[in-house]
Amino acid sequence: MLAPARARTVLLTTAVFGIALGVALRFGEGPGASPVSRVLTLAVLGVVPLVLAVAPSGGEAWDRLVTMTAFVLPPAGLAAVGALWADTGVTGGGLASAWMGLAILVAIVGVSGLSRPEARRDPRAWTVTVALLYLPVGAGWLVMARMGLSPLGFDPMIVVLTAVHFHFAALVGPVLAARAAGVLEGRTRRVAIGSGLAVVAAMPIVAAGLVVSPGLALVGAVVLAVALLALAAVTLLGVVPALRRRGPKALLAISALSLLLSMPLAVVYAYGQVAGTDPIGLEWMVRLHGFANAHGFAVCGLLAWAIEDRA
Numbered sequence: 252m253l254a255p256a257r258a259r260t261v262l263l264t265t266a267v268f269g270i271a272l273g274v275a276l277r278f279g280e281g282p283g284a285s286p287v288s289r290v291l292t293l294a295v296l297g298v299v300p301l302v303l304a305v306a307p308s309g310g311e312a313w314d315r316l317v318t319m320t321a322f323v324l325p326p327a328g329l330a331a332v333g334a335l336w337a338d339t340g341v342t343g344g345g346l347a348s349a350w351m352g353l354a355i356l357v358a359i360v361g362v363s364g365l366s367r368p369e370a371r372r373d374p375r376a377w378t379v380t381v382a383l384l385y386l387p388v389g390a391g392w393l394v395m396a397r398m399g400l401s402p403l404g405f406d407p408m409i410v411v412l413t414a415v416h417f418h419f420a421a422l423v424g425p426v427l428a429a430r431a432a433g434v435l436e437g438r439t440r441r442v443a444i445g446s447g448l449a450v451v452a453a454m455p456i457v458a459a460g461l462v463v464s465p466g467l468a469l470v471g472a473v474v475l476a477v478a479l480l481a482l483a484a485v486t487l488l489g490v491v492p493a494l495r496r497r498g499p500k501a502l503l504a505i506s507a508l509s510l511l512l513s514m515p516l517a518v519v520y521a522y523g524q525v526a527g528t529d530p531i532g533l534e535w536m537v538r539l540h541g542f543a544n545a546h547g548f549a550v551c552g553l554l555a556w557a558i559e560d561r562a
Contacts (some may be wrong), residue, residue: 254304255314258321262300263557265325270550273333283336286537290518290545291335291393294418296328298545299357299386300417301553306379306426307433309364316360318351321374325489327353334397343397347390354390357383375429378447382425383452387447389417401514403462413461415541417454420475424450427506428482430556431490439489442481449478465524472521476514479548494559502555509547516540520523 254262273293276284283292303317303324316346327349334346361383379505392414401407428447432440453475486507494500516531517540523530531539 253520254306254308254317254321258282258314258318259304261321261326262304263330266297266300266304266553266557268325269293269298269300269328273297281336283332284424286541287408287415288335290415290541291411291418292332292408293316293550294389294415295331296325298418298549299328300324300554301550301557302382302422302426303357303360305430305553305556306383307375308427309360309370309376309379310367312363312366313360316363318357318362323356323401324353331393333445334393337397339397340397341398343399344394345396347397351387351390351394354387357386374444374448375432377452378425378444379429381451382422385417385421385451388475389414389421395436405461409461412537413458415458419455419544419549420479423553424482427486427552427556431482431486435485435489435495439485442485446478446482446485449474449481453478460521465521469518469521469525472517479510479514483510494555496559499555499559502551502558506548506552506555509543513540513543513548518545 270293273289273296276289276292282288300321303320308314308317330346330349334343334350337343337346345395361380363385364376365371365381383532392410394416395402396407396411399407399545401410405413425447428450432443432447435443453471454473456471457468458469458471460466484507486503491500491507494503520531520536520540
């Protein structure tokens with residue numbers, strides 16, 4: 252089951268607007284039109300509503316909370332976009348705080364998905380719940396970025412890119428894995444579930460690596476890459492053939508193939524931090540890895556399920 256029809260309509264309408272706005276900003280100028288700001292705009296108004304629209308329903312409490320969240324999300328998302336254009340400091344941080352409130356509501360939605368005993372025995376439900384619980388983490392880093400804070404002396408770009416990661420891989424990977432497992436059987440189903448669980452486990456390892464050592468960050472990057480590449484494999488071999496319409500088949504194939512570019516780049520970049528080299532460079536990581544993950548993996552994958560669900 253999916254979110255109620257009224258909530259899905261609002262969520263999908265918001266997502267279409269967010270995707271269009273993200274594309275339109277490529278032709279703009281100013282802080283809100285930078286590559287990282289465009290990706291975050293796509294996240295708050297495009298990816299998050301799509302996640303809520305396609306995530307498997309967690310029952311009656313889930314449905315009520317999703318409906319409430321659907322109507323709160325557009326103004327909160329616009330406030331977050333405003334924070335990307337506003338001056339760094341109190342104004343930017345204050346606007347981003349509205350998105351933090353929405354992220355906490357999304358986390359509550361996730362917890363409500365475990366209210367039923369059968370859901371607590373379903374690993375797919377756990378992966379979706381943890382994914383939604385990660386959104387306030389990303390929102391918190393976004394607030395710090397717009398406040399101009401640098402926790403533990405991190406470079407400001409690392410702060411904002413951490414917000415990006417928790418809005419994309421940590422959020423989208425487990426949801427797409429759960430949807431894939433819903434149409435798979437046997438070994439491929441177990442691989443899909445395992446990939447979702449590995450993604451939620453990899454994110455804190457990567458985050459801890461930023462504080463402890465680049466070597467730990469490399470371990471997290473490898474775990475994340477293996478998990479998502481395994482998801483790409485079962486998606487191409489098992490899920491795409493099972494879909495009913497050509498459009499979703501093509502979009503989900505693009506989503507899976509995008510990981511073949513983005514995840515090896517992530518491992519190479521993390522290895523470069525350990526070895527003291529810079530084989531790719533942060534700017535190209537943002538352009539290549541970021542574009543492939545955001546537009547290819549996340550948007551195409553989520554849109555595929557949204558269209559398939561309407562069939």
